[in-house]
Amino acid sequence: MQRIVLHEVGPRDGLQVEKTVVPTPRKEAWIKSLLAAGIDLVQAGSFVHPEKVPQMADSDALIRGLVDSGVDPGRLSGLVLNEKGLDRALASGVGLVCMGVSASDTHSRKNTGMGTDEATARIVATARKAVEAGRQVQVSVQSAFGCGFEGPVAEERVLAIVRAYAEAGLNHVSLADTAGHAWPEQVERLYAAAAKAAPGADWACHFHDTYGTGMANLYAALRSGVTTFESSFAGLGGCPFTRVAAGNVATEDVVHAFQREGRRTDVDLAGLVEVSRSVAEFFGREMPGRVQKTGPIGPRTPAAPAGEAKG
Amino acid sequence: MQRIVLHEVGPRDGLQVEKTVVPTPRKEAWIKSLLAAGIDLVQAGSFVHPEKVPQMADSDALIRGLVDSGVDPGRLSGLVLNEKGLDRALASGVGLVCMGVSASDTHSRKNTGMGTDEATARIVATARKAVEAGRQVQVSVQSAFGCGFEGPVAEERVLAIVRAYAEAGLNHVSLADTAGHAWPEQVERLYAAAAKAAPGADWACHFHDTYGTGMANLYAALRSGVTTFESSFAGLGGCPFTRVAAGNVATEDVVHAFQREGRRTDVDLAGLVEVSRSVAEFFGREMPGRVQKTGPIGPRTPAAPAGEAKG
Numbered sequence: 001m002q003r004i005v006l007h008e009v010g011p012r013d014g015l016q017v018e019k020t021v022v023p024t025p026r027k028e029a030w031i032k033s034l035l036a037a038g039i040d041l042v043q044a045g046s047f048v049h050p051e052k053v054p055q056m057a058d059s060d061a062l063i064r065g066l067v068d069s070g071v072d073p074g075r076l077s078g079l080v081l082n083e084k085g086l087d088r089a090l091a092s093g094v095g096l097v098c099m100g101v102s103a104s105d106t107h108s109r110k111n112t113g114m115g116t117d118e119a120t121a122r123i124v125a126t127a128r129k130a131v132e133a134g135r136q137v138q139v140s141v142q143s144a145f146g147c148g149f150e151g152p153v154a155e156e157r158v159l160a161i162v163r164a165y166a167e168a169g170l171n172h173v174s175l176a177d178t179a180g181h182a183w184p185e186q187v188e189r190l191y192a193a194a195a196k197a198a199p200g201a202d203w204a205c206h207f208h209d210t211y212g213t214g215m216a217n218l219y220a221a222l223r224s225g226v227t228t229f230e231s232s233f234a235g236l237g238g239c240p241f242t243r244v245a246a247g248n249v250a251t252e253d254v255v256h257a258f259q260r261e262g263r264r265t266d267v268d269l270a271g272l273v274e275v276s277r278s279v280a281e282f283f284g285r286e287m288p289g290r291v292q293k294t295g296p297i298g299p300r301t302p303a304a305p306a307g308e309a310k311g
Numbered sequence: 312m313q314r315i316v317l318h319e320v321g322p323r324d325g326l327q328v329e330k331t332v333v334p335t336p337r338k339e340a341w342i343k344s345l346l347a348a349g350i351d352l353v354q355a356g357s358f359v360h361p362e363k364v365p366q367m368a369d370s371d372a373l374i375r376g377l378v379d380s381g382v383d384p385g386r387l388s389g390l391v392l393n394e395k396g397l398d399r400a401l402a403s404g405v406g407l408v409c410m411g412v413s414a415s416d417t418h419s420r421k422n423t424g425m426g427t428d429e430a431t432a433r434i435v436a437t438a439r440k441a442v443e444a445g446r447q448v449q450v451s452v453q454s455a456f457g458c459g460f461e462g463p464v465a466e467e468r469v470l471a472i473v474r475a476y477a478e479a480g481l482n483h484v485s486l487a488d489t490a491g492h493a494w495p496e497q498v499e500r501l502y503a504a505a506a507k508a509a510p511g512a513d514w515a516c517h518f519h520d521t522y523g524t525g526m527a528n529l530y531a532a533l534r535s536g537v538t539t540f541e542s543s544f545a546g547l548g549g550c551p552f553t554r555v556a557a558g559n560v561a562t563e564d565v566v567h568a569f570q571r572e573g574r575r576t577d578v579d580l581a582g583l584v585e586v587s588r589s590v591a592e593f594f595g596r597e598m599p600g601r602v603q604k605t606g607p608i609g610p611r612t613p614a615a616p617a618g619e620a621k622g
């Protein structure tokens with residue numbers, strides 16, 4: 001059975017769009033519970049300008065605190081948007097540095113002020129610096145399956161970024177469906193093309209569930225040989241820069257589904273469900289994740305004896 | 312590209328669990344709108360005892376009224392549970408008669424008072440009678456992928472029913488995930504085994520989205536050669552006889568996803584979305600379907616000129 005790495009991105013991709021700024025100790029407790037449940041990697045924060053995304057302003061302190069309290073830095077990731085952010089990431093001690101480029105020129109300009117080509121050159125240079133500093137690096141292509149502003153995104157635009165990554169020796173690559181436009185056949189085609197463009201790369205996927213295809217896309221990625229699955233506890237999230245966006249596929253729903261086939265049965269699903277329920281409780285609203293509402297498919301009442309069945 | 316038949320089951324599987332009994336003219340308007348949007352088949356009601364499921368008490372009158380007003384009876388289906396129900400179905404003029412057996416003994420007894428074997432014999436006999444009366448017949452296996460009471464359901468129990476159908480010449484078969492326990496790999500395995508047990512049959516699928524795998528299961532069925540897709544507008548529904556159950560995958564989400572790959576582009580998605588929105592409005596609550604909330608992925612604002620991008 002293929003290797004599966006679970007990368008929880010809710011504390012970054014989910015919490016960054018919430019109106020309520022979550023207190024650092026609350027984030028720390030959630031992250032520790034997710035790791036204790038057996039999630040491999042947790043994206044704890046984003047090294048973005050604190051005034052731009054106040055929800056992420058504590059990322060440096062949060063990660064440093066987690067590492068100081070004994071969390072393996074290799075199980076923590078942080079999102080880096082530029083060189084300044086990389087310096088902060090390196091100082092925080094985070095083990096995995098994530099960065100990306102949007103394949104949509106419009107999305108890229110809205111996010112960074114640069115078009116895709118310029119942003120690719122900058123991110124490749126920054127990623128190389130992170131590698132040279134001895135960190136693990138994951139690079140991503142945002143809006144790889146479509147864009148909330150532009151609509152369809154040409155496959156060639158995605159592959160050009162993938163090739164730039166491969167040429168720079170950046171072999172951990174995530175294709176992200178930022179707006180939720182992907183559908184399963186497209187997912188299989190894009191990963192097949194990407195694997196040709198960057199042979200030997202390790203692939204990750206990141207699906208938002210805006211139009212209800214998130215889980216189907218994730219299974220298409222699984223069939224395509226993707227090994228790292230990014231998801232968000234309770235299904236938190238969205239993208240502040242696209243017009244319509246829902247959260248990522250819910251982590252506990254992914255683990256629940258995978259475990260049905262005997263995958264990642266080492267993960268403590270009940271523990272995950274508990275964390276996601278505490279998220280719903282904290283925000284005081286219903287979350288998109290299913291299994292935290294229904295509970296897992298568990299041991300059921302034994303079948304009633306025939307005579308009592310109608311009773 | 313393979314043939315795809317869209318079978319809307321919301322007016323039966325969805326409305327039967329609602330506390331509010333929907334007035335007949337309201338149902339009639341929804342069904343006509345669904346057909347006008349290009350849905351191939353609509354399950355308008357259930358010929359169950361009116362006292363048992365009051366929401367379905369108008370099924371006879373509803374279907375007769377639809378047929379009398381010019382709706383092609385071949386585009387209407389009705390659920391039949393026993394011989395008495397069949398007589399009512401035949402009198403109503405409905406074109407497609409649907410009936411089924413649960414592969415779970417406990418579920419079967421709760422629903423019918425009979426275990427699976429006895430229920431199979433009865434349903435096969437009733438289905439033969441419907442065929443002899445010149446009606447189209449679809450037979451199903453409920454709880455084919457797991458049971459809310461019993462948990463896992465042995466594949467052999469499903470295949471035994473499928474074989475009994477095949478031996479009786481009943482070649483339109485639906486496998487139903489009543490409780491929502493299915494996952495994609497299981498779906499592919501079960502349809503492969505079922506195709507061996509009943510070579511040449513036409514297959515339908517019916518997935519509830521209890522644990523978030525509904526759409527992924529539907530794509531697994533598509534890859535398995537299934538041609539008929541049962542779904543529920545706005546994602547209405549559940550099963551009153553299982554402990555935890557959500558509605559079917561939402562029709563408009565299925566059509567939206569299929570159209571991304573160029574499938575069933577003849578269906579008027581905007582029309583479907585409108586019907587589903589009117590369902591949400593009627594019940595005054597948020598529905599599970601995604602696309603009726605977000606709107607379809609449509610034409611977007613043209614990309615902003617570079618100079619204005621940050622503005």
